[in-house]
Amino acid sequence: MLGTLKSVAVAPAELEGAFSEGIGFDGSSIDGFARVYEADMLLRPDASTFQVLPWRGENPGTARMFADILLPNGSPSLADPRDVLRRALTKAGDLGFTFYTHPEIEFYLFEKELRRDRPVPVDSAGFFDHVPHGTAHDFRRAAITMLENMGISVEFSHHEGGPGQNEIDLRYADALSMADNIQTFKAVVKEVALEQGYFASFMAKPMAGEPGSGMHTHLSLFEGDTNAFHEPGAPYQLSRTGRHFIAGLLRYAPEFTAITNQYVNSYKRLWGGAEAPAHICWGHNNRSAMVRVPMYKPSKGQSTRVEVRSLDAAANPYLAYSVLLCAGLKGIEDELDLPPEAEDDVWNLTERERRAMGIEPLPASLDEAIRTMEESDFVAEVLGEHVFDFVLRNKRAEWAAYRDQVTEFEIKQDLRRL
Structure with a gap:
């Protein structure tokens, strides 16, 4: 449920039975899935996700499929993050x-x-730097080739602002396919890194003083072939539906932040500057805002979208996309009003100025995010009781373990002084 990839190998001769009957496994051995007396669970592979693994080049080769998690009676498991997202997408589909x-x-x-x-970065390059014969350049090319070979389209790639930091942007897709693609993406990036003698990390803030790793995500709703966020002549060509959707994101942001930013370390990124959004606001092309409306192209109405900048790269994409979608849908259903946009660099405003503008902060720590989420009927409904309770238990345990640590900062600051 935290987004860690699990796997089981199946021989080709057993595949027909896997499709018809499922593969039995002990759910109680996977944290968050089932209690001991509910241990028997089934995996049923999703044939639409079949892809040969390019890094497993032996003959015969190896392929992978994502699987749905079922109870013995064939009903979906309440602990399956893919099913949480599927339920959210069904709700969106019911609204058209x-x-x-x-x-x-x-x-x-x-x-x-x-x-x-x-950790030691592989280079000291910065944003958009092109380093001849650079490790990161060769790495990105190899990773992108592997992704394309698996049918995952890549739009852009470049060196990011931190030393050894990179960004690869995936071409848009429906949310369930994209969540699967993100999980595959992380596996590919780590495989290519190991092949080249390095290691890759999606940790939100692996180094103090350097930018954190986000997963800025562009969102759009379509009604058939029509972009529901696009309205010619409206400010930024953003429709009422789009404005209500953003209002929903802002309204429920404090409640879902423990999902989109699920680790203690996530809050080192959010509150560490470097364009990470720590305040609940929106803006047109304002990179300090939590939600941004990217510059529109007058000739391309289909490209109207909103960008959520608070997610970090360590989020579980199935749960994160579920809460973002449902928050936006609530904004549409309840016709929530969109507050005035933030035109200034929110980080450079004083706390008094932000309060005067009605700009509230995101949770400042995992502890605060947990306390806010546990009071949220909205998040409980989106995730379902089982997932909601597990995430809260897991995150409380993480915060308690973190709080028990004596950090290097405390030793340097206080050991000899006090």
Whole structure:
């Protein structure tokens, strides 16, 4: 449920039975799936996700499929994150919408060995830098080739702002396919890194003083072939539906932040500057805002969209896209009013100025995010009781373990002084 990829190998001769009957496994051995007395569960592969794995080049080759998780009676498991997203997409479909996403995924590439328990970036390049014969350049080319070979389209790639930091943007797709693609993307990036003698990390803030790794995601709703966010002549060509959708994102942002930013470390990125959004506001081309309306192209109404900038690369995409979609749909259903846009760099405003403008902060820590989420009927409804309770238990345990640590900062700051 935290987005960690699990797998089981199946021989080709057993595949027919896997489709017809499912593959039995002990659900109680996977944290968050089932209690001991509910242990028997089934995996049923989703044939539409079949792809040969390019990095498993032996003959005969190896392929992969994502699987749905079922109870013995064949009903969907309440613990399946793919089914959480599928339920959210069904709700959108009932309202006449198809939900598309387009993520910009950032990550760091490090030397294989730590130095003094610290990661060592593979280069010291910066934003958009082209380094001749650069490790990151060759790495991105190899990773993109592998992704394209698996049918995952890549739109852009470049070096990001931090040393060893890279970004690869996936071409838009329906949200369930994209969530599967993100999971595949992470596996491919890590495989290519290992092949080249490095390791890749999607940790939100792996190095102090350097930019964190986000997963800015562009969202759009379509009604058939029509972009529901597009209205010619409206400000930024953004329709009433689009404005209500953004209002829903802003209204429920504090409640779903524990899902989109699920680790203690996530809040080091959100509150660490470097264009990470820490306040609940929206703006046109304002990169300090949590929600941005990208510059529109007058000749391309289909490209009207909104960008959520608070997600980090460590989020579980199935759960994250579920809460974002449902928050936007609530905004549409309840016709929520969109507050005035933030035109200034929100980070450079004083706290008093932000309050005067009605701009509230996102949770400042995992603890605060948990406390806000546990009071949320909205998130409980989207995730379902089982997933909701597990995430809260898991995150409370993480916060308790973190709170118990004595950090290097405290030792340096206080050991000899006090």
